[in-house]
Amino acid sequence: MDIRKVVVAGGGVLGSQIAYQCAYKGFDVTVWLRSEASIGRAKPKFDRLLGIYLETLEAMKTNPAAYCRGLAAKDATDEQIDELKARAQQAHDDIVYTTSYEEAAADADLVIESISENPQDKIVFYTEMAKHLPDKAIIVTNSSTMLPSAFAEYTGRPERYLALHFANEIWRNNTAEIMGHTGTDPNVYDIVVDFAERIGMIPLKLHKEQPGYILNSLLVPFLSAAEGLLATDVADVETIDKTWMLATGAPLGPFRILDVVGLTTAYNIGLLDPRSKDPNTVQGKVAALLKSYIDEGKTGINAGEGFYKYGK
């Protein structure tokens, strides 16, 4: 199956990155949004992405540290990079925006759902889209927290539905976790793996459904353990990070990773554990500790301060 037209539903942080990367890699991209106001809010994100791609590509000519795996081959020449800069501009200009299910669905090969993490919103979207999509179309979800089996029945094509989960800053962190539900057709799964590679991603294949995919299944218990050591005053932030880095050779310890993830996200994940409601448990102490940081505005690297301070 040849994928040409890609519909990205949602113009948020990830939706805009996914849509722009697909266009940059040569696909016909239509961004579907709920309203004209959503289009108005999304377009500046695409302008910003164009700027990031152009600057990064230019920097890659002289600075090896600027290299981003999702943008070019490691050994790209200056001429090739100039071609890619032209392509980045063209991609920006070629993206089609619509609020019409019918226009988005017309002759679509792949729909990438990246709308809000609200089950009811997703069900409405899938149900409406299914009325217009051609039979050939594959639908993938970028949901971080929900499983494809929860929505397969609403897509009108459960065997052509699975998860394709991106990381933030897709042009640099170019991994894509690919996860079907029990009804996903293995051939469709393989088509999505191939598509992920064609848009410059490194596909990470899951054999079955797993909440949190692979990465969060590893990160959450690791970060929770570190938070627990701090919240129960076993050791301080710097000592815990140093221990991990010295013992494993890792460039970042758990609290530096938490600053990147964001303390609000960590706090919300912690609240999913019912023990976090009891202030006498480790989980309750962790929740209280994270809340004290968040209340002071120390939500992580994007705020300039989390467990560490960052230069502006």
Added chain:
Amino acid sequence: MDIRKVVVAGGGVLGSQIAYQCAYKGFDVTVWLRSEASIGRAKPKFDRLLGIYLETLEAMKTNPAAYCRGLAAKDATDEQIDELKARAQQAHDDIVYTTSYEEAAADADLVIESISENPQDKIVFYTEMAKHLPDKAIIVTNSSTMLPSAFAEYTGRPERYLALHFANEIWRNNTAEIMGHTGTDPNVYDIVVDFAERIGMIPLKLHKEQPGYILNSLLVPFLSAAEGLLATDVADVETIDKTWMLATGAPLGPFRILDVVGLTTAYNIGLLDPRSKDPNTVQGKVAALLKSYIDEGKTGINAGEGFYKYGK
């Protein structure tokens, strides 16, 4: 307090490394062992360590990758390294071996207990040693799995007793986790921190007792999560490791770390969880998976194969 005479109890893998490193760093070292046969088994370990230190120091003259933090300053000159080689030889020759509590205890400043992880053996050792030790002497335990509070009462000096926990290949992995019990005198704690630095270790300070110290408190849940993903067939070894390395920039994924730790150790840690007895739980599937590797002799990097194969 000036520490001069250090008694290391135990001549196993870690005991011999600790004793030799202390002698290398200029302390008077007496190795206490239970029997003449134990002395016979320990001495070849010290011969081997001398060889490793001499070879590593020589290699450090020309190969930056050979550098070991526990052996020398990063910018040591060839002349300084030659002096250190002479010191390594002297350290080897100066170590005193004894089976006598009385001889070991005489004028001892610090006792480092690194005997078998058997509570009864430790109690006998502490009780006998307490009869002969001068009041000034500090006792530390290198135990990985037991807490100082469990033994403080047998030492005759609970306020001068705490844990000083080393990593294997101490000359390279030069971290020392330092952990008191509630009765440990803070001044004694500080003396041990200072001593750790003087024998070339990076002290990692715990404020209170924590089973598994810092490192294993992070490693165990992280590695267990990875084992669970594999044992429930969510993804394969290479994909899980790749996911972690790409997302965090770490040089090793969890299964490469497990090969270093050793699958038998991971298996034994897993068995501490009662759920591992039920083959239908994730923990039970992990235990069965690890046992299948161990039964095939794939116990990790030391065996030449674990989750990965290693060249001999």
